Each structure stands twice: as C-alpha cells, then as structure tokens.
Amino acid sequence: xxxxxxxxxxxxxxxxxxxxxxxxxxxxxxxxxxxxxxxxxxxxxxxxxxxxxxxxxxxxxxxxxxxxxxxxxxxxxxxxxxxxxxxxxxxxxxxxxxxxxxxxxxxxxxxxxxxxxxxxxxxxxxxxxxxxxxxxxxxxxxxxxxxxxxxxxxxxxxxxxxxxx
Amino acid sequence: xxxxxxxxxxxxxxxxxxxxxxxxxxxxxxxxxxxxxxxxxxxxxxxxxxxxxxxxxxxxxxxxxxxxxxxxxxxxxxxxxxxxxxxxxxxxxxxxxxxxxxxxxxxxxxxxxxxxxxxxxxxxxxxxxxxxxxxxxxxxxxxxxxxxxxxxxxxxxxxxxxxxx
Amino acid sequence: xxxxxxxxxxxxxxxxxxxxxxxxxxxxxxxxxxxxxxxxxxxxxxxxxxxxxxxxxxxxxxxxxxxxxxxxxxxxxxxxxxxxxxxxxxxxxxxxxxxxxxxxxxxxxxxxxxxxxxxxxxxxxxxxxxxxxxxxxxxxxxxxxxxxxxxxxxxxxxxxxxxxx
Numbered sequence: 001x002x003x004x005x006x007x008x009x010x011x012x013x014x015x016x017x018x019x020x021x022x023x024x025x026x027x028x029x030x031x032x033x034x035x036x037x038x039x040x041x042x043x044x045x046x047x048x049x050x051x052x053x054x055x056x057x058x059x060x061x062x063x064x065x066x067x068x069x070x071x072x073x074x075x076x077x078x079x080x081x082x083x084x085x086x087x088x089x090x091x092x093x094x095x096x097x098x099x100x101x102x103x104x105x106x107x108x109x110x111x112x113x114x115x116x117x118x119x120x121x122x123x124x125x126x127x128x129x130x131x132x133x134x135x136x137x138x139x140x141x142x143x144x145x146x147x148x149x150x151x152x153x154x155x156x157x158x159x160x161x162x163x164x165x
Numbered sequence: 166x167x168x169x170x171x172x173x174x175x176x177x178x179x180x181x182x183x184x185x186x187x188x189x190x191x192x193x194x195x196x197x198x199x200x201x202x203x204x205x206x207x208x209x210x211x212x213x214x215x216x217x218x219x220x221x222x223x224x225x226x227x228x229x230x231x232x233x234x235x236x237x238x239x240x241x242x243x244x245x246x247x248x249x250x251x252x253x254x255x256x257x258x259x260x261x262x263x264x265x266x267x268x269x270x271x272x273x274x275x276x277x278x279x280x281x282x283x284x285x286x287x288x289x290x291x292x293x294x295x296x297x298x299x300x301x302x303x304x305x306x307x308x309x310x311x312x313x314x315x316x317x318x319x320x321x322x323x324x325x326x327x328x329x330x
Numbered sequence: 331x332x333x334x335x336x337x338x339x340x341x342x343x344x345x346x347x348x349x350x351x352x353x354x355x356x357x358x359x360x361x362x363x364x365x366x367x368x369x370x371x372x373x374x375x376x377x378x379x380x381x382x383x384x385x386x387x388x389x390x391x392x393x394x395x396x397x398x399x400x401x402x403x404x405x406x407x408x409x410x411x412x413x414x415x416x417x418x419x420x421x422x423x424x425x426x427x428x429x430x431x432x433x434x435x436x437x438x439x440x441x442x443x444x445x446x447x448x449x450x451x452x453x454x455x456x457x458x459x460x461x462x463x464x465x466x467x468x469x470x471x472x473x474x475x476x477x478x479x480x481x482x483x484x485x486x487x488x489x490x491x492x493x494x495x
Contacts, residue, residue: 019184019349021268024329030265031326034319037258041312044254058247061300073402082388088253088418089374093367095261096425100360103351112329135391147371154364161361164354164442184349186433189494195430196491199484202423206477209419223412224459226466253418260426277494 018102025102028112032119033098036091039123043084046130050077083130090143091122094150101153104160114149121145183267190267193277197284198263201256204288208249211295215242248295255308256287259315266318269325279314286310348432355432358442362449363428366421369453373414376460380407413460420473421452424480431483434490444479451475 019026050056056074057063063070098115125142128134184191215221221239222228228235263280290307293299349356380386386404387393393400428445455472458464 019268021270021325026268027326027329030268030322031329033261033265034322034326037262037315038319038323040258041255041315044312059244059294059298061298061304064301079389084254088257089414090371092257092261092418092422093370096363096422096429097367099261100363103349103356103360105351129389133389133391136394139391147374150367150371154368157360157364158368160351161357161364164357164361184433186435186490191433192491192494195433195487196494198426198430199487199491202427202480203484203488205423206420206480209477224409224463226463226469229466249419253422257422257426264426 018105023102025106025108025111028115029098029102032115033095036095036119036122039126040084040087040091043080043087043126043130047077047080047084050074050080079133080130083126086129086143087122087126090146090150094118094146097150097153097157101157104157106156114153118146118149183270188267190271190273190276193280194263194267197280198260201260201284201287204291205249205252205256208245208252208291208295212242212245212249215239215245244298245295248291251294251308252287252291255311255315259283259311262315262318262322266322269322271321279318283311283314348435353432355436355438355441358445359428359432362445363425366425366449366452369456370414370417370421373410373417373456373460377407377410377414380404380410409463410460413456416459416473417452417456420476420480424448424476427480427483427487431487434487436486444483448476448479 017023021027021030051062052064054074054076055065055068056071056077057068058070058072060070098118102111121142125139125146128138128142182188186192186195216227217229219239219241220230220233221236221242222233223235223237225235263283267276286307290304290311293303293307347353351357351360381392382394384404384406385395385398386401386407387398388400388402390400428448432441451472455469455476458468458472
C-alpha cells in the first residue's frame with residue numbers, strides 16, 4: 001500500500017498526468033474552454049436572432065415569411081458573422097495551443113491567469129463587436145490580448161520542443 | 166506480477182487514463198471524430214466539384230478555362246461554402262468539447278450514444294444542406310442536435326470544474 | 331527502485347503515455363502544431379496589414395482615416411481572407427486528426443515525417459496563395475499534401491477503432 005502510494009505520488013509529478021482532473025491547470029483549462037465553446041455556439045444563435053429580426057435569409061428553403069427573397073448583405077447580420085468568424089480564427093487555434101501548452105507542465109498560477117485573461121478578453125471582444133458596437137481601440141485591445149497570450153504559449157512550447165524540428 | 170496487475174487495474178479507474186485506447190469511450194470518440202474530420206474535408210472537394218461544374222473560380226490563377234473571369238456569387242458554390250462554414254462553426258468546437266468531456270469520466274453508454282447521435286446528425290445536416298436541399302425544419306433539427314449535445318457536455322464539464330473559475 | 335524502474339519502462343510502452351513530453355512523436359506534434367498555430371494567427375495580422383495598406387475596413391468604428399466608407403470587396407484583402415479561411419478548413423481538422431492519431435501509437439519515424447511534411451506544405455500554401463501568388467498547380471499541390479496526410483491518419487484511426495462504431 002505504501003508502495004502504491006509512493007508510486008502514485010511519483011506519477012503526479014511525471015509529465016504523463018497533465019490531462020487529468022487531478023491537475024488544477026487542466027481543470028482551469030476545462031472550465032474556461034467550456035465557457036469559450038458556449039460563447040462561440042451562442043454566436044450561431046445570435047446570428048439566427050438577427051436573421052429573424054431583420055428577415056434576412058441566405059437559402060431558398062429558409063424563407064419563413066411570404067414575399068421574401070434570399071439576401072446576403074445586411075449589415076446587422078454580417079457584423080455578427082464577422083465577429084463569429086473572428087472567433088473561429090482566434091479561439092479555435094487557442095484551444096489547441098493552450099491544450100498542448102499544459103503538457104509542458106507550466107507554473108500553475110501563470111497558466112490559470114493566462115486562461116482566465118484570454119477567455120474574459122474574448123467575451124469582451126464579442127460584446128464590443130457583435131452585441132453593442134463600441135469605438136476602437138476597445139475591440140483591438142480585446143483581440144490583441146488573446147493573440148499575445150497564444151503567442152506566449154507558442155514560444156514556451158516551441159522552445160521546449162525545438163530539438164524535434 | 167500480481168502487484169503489476171493490481172496496479173494496472175487501479176490505473177484503469179483513475180482519471181489519468183481517459184485518453185488511451187483502453188478506454189472504450191475514447192475509442193468511440195476516435196472513430197466518430199475521424200468520420201467528422203473526413204466529412205469536413207470532403208466539403209472542400211465538394212466545393213471544388215461545384216467550381217469546376219459551374220466554372221466559378223475566385224482567383225486569377227485558378228482560371229483553368231479560356232475566357233473566364235473570377236466570380237464569387239454563384240449560388241451552387243456558395244451553398245456548399247455556407248454548409249462548410251457551418252461545419253466549422255459547430256463541429257470544430259464540438260471536437261474540443263467532446264474531447265475534454267471524456268476527461269470527466271462520463272458514463273460510457275451515455276457518452277458513446279452522444280458521440281454517435283451528434284455525428285450522424287451532422288452527416289444528415291450536410292446531406293440536406295449541401296448535397297440535396299430539403300425543406301425546413303430538417304436542417305434546423307440536424308443543426309440543433311449537435312448543438313444541444315455540445316451544450317449538455319459543456320454543462321457537465323463546467324459543473325465539474327466550477328471551483329477553478 | 332528496480333521495481334519502479336521496470337514499472338516506468340512498462341508504462342512507456344502502454345498506450346496511456348502517448349501525450350507526454352517523453353513521447354518523441356508527441357514532442358514533434360507539439361513543435362509543428364505550434365508552428366502552424368503561429369502561421370494561422372499571422373494571417374490575421376497579414377489581413378490587418380492589407381486593410382491599412384489599401385484602407386479597406388469592414389466596420390464603421392474601424393474607419394481610422396477621414397472620408398472613408400466601409401468596403402468589402404477589395405481583391406488584396408479578400409485574397410488573404412480566402413487563404414485564412416482555407417487554413418481554418420484544413421489545418422484545424424488536421425490538429426484534431428493528428429492529435430488523436432498519436433493515441434494509436436504510430437511508428438515514430440512515419441508520424442514525425444507526416445507532421446513535418448504536412449506543416450511545411452501549408453507554409454508553402456500560404457506563400458503561394460496569400461504572400462506572392464504563383465501559377466497553379468503549386469497551390470493545389472500544397473493543399474493536397476496536407477489533405478492526403480490527414481486522410482491517411484483518418485484511415486489508420488478508423489480501422490483501429492472500427493469496432494466502436
């Protein structure tokens with residue numbers, strides 16, 4: 001039993017146990033990535049809300065009201081779609097980057113703060129872009145926050161694995 | 166040897182072993198995620214098929230036939246591209262959400278059924294959107310199926326990791 | 331201690347240790363995925379460079395210069411955006427596919443070569459598409475390289491997990 005315990009404690013510090021609920025960094029990643037997944041999926045619903053509010057539909061089979069034609073360039077719909085596309089461009093690579101960053105066994109405090117700041121920044125990005133447009137540079141700052149955090153994680157991982165080029 | 170065996174059986178129930186081929190939930194994820202990856206990549210090829218069929222190319226260097234100009238608003242090509250974009254908006258976040266959902270050690274039957282239903286729903290989504298357009302609400306139902314499954318997984322993960330906010 | 335060592339060496343060959351820095355295949359994945367993440371994020375900055383160079387902005391709040399109106403169809407900006415979208419369509423599914431491919435414990439040499447070739451191919455794709463347009467089939471070949479590698483990985487994973495359908 002003591003052998004099992006010592007074995008298990010050894011396991012905790014080995015790099016093989018990063019992706020478990022016993023690792024607080026991974027748990028923090030789980031929580032905030034889930035928040036961002038939900039935020040991204042809500043963009044689809046926000047697009048749908050705008051489509052029904054302004055009666056702008058892109059497919060023949062979506063014309064739920066009489067005397068409508070397909071339309072593509074409504075500014076209210078397109079703004080939400082641009083915000084959604086920006087999410088895909090930035091949050092999806094961040095999901096992978098931050099996940100593999102965990103495998104380098106980073107300092108727990110640093111990693112958790114990065115996850116929190118990056119996630120909150122993207123929520124602000126959505127608010128100032130798609131929900132209630134606000135003058136620049138609010139959106140640029142929110143955008144740059146996650147971008148720089150992702151670059152930092154990339155530098156950590158790349159330096160650590162440079163010999164496998 | 167008996168110690169090794171007991172150790173190995175202990176490992177199976179620890180949360181550290183979720184992402185191995187010994188975990189049937191992970192294997193089910195592997196199979197159906199692979200199906201969805203292939204499905205998504207086929208959208209690129211379907212777009213190419215439409216581009217050659219209707220001779221619609223977006224770049225100067227793609228004009229493989231004489232007397233063509235770049236064109237962007239062909240309805241046959243754009244329909245496939247909208248379906249493809251919808252895949253990116255929904256399936257890519259689902260990949261991450263369902264992967265991290267596995268780390269919470271969910272009930273194997275529930276998890277596998279969710280993976281299967283979500284994947285089949287997205288195949289149907291593609292068929293009724295891009296291959297053979299069908300009246301609504303067929304596409305909305307296929308879309309909502311994966312969306313609700315992803316939200317369910319998000320709820321499970323978020324509740325489990327709420328203390329790491 | 332010798333027991334611990336033998337246990338640890340046993341662990342290395344078990345499928346549960348794929349996602350650690352002790353696995354050279356995973357390290358190679360880490361390095362090249364990081365390169366691709368950075369490459370993708372640079373597309374955002376390249377788009378921004380084009381927007382400022384040609385003064386093409388899609389939102390009212392982005393009009394940093396006087397007497398400008400929002401504009402959407404500038405060919406220089408749209409070319410970079412198409413290249414960026416193509417990255418999302420291909421690299422993001424590849425991230426997931428190659429990550430889960432590692433769990434099947436592939437031959438290290440084969441896996442590392444695939445990661446390197448796929449990544450370099452996409453860098454070439456960006457160069458010949460968005461940076462300095464080059465006649466076809468250069469872009470098609472770069473595109474097809476990662477596509478075929480992803481299909482190969484999909485075949486390996488699907489055959490290995492076919493019983494979990």
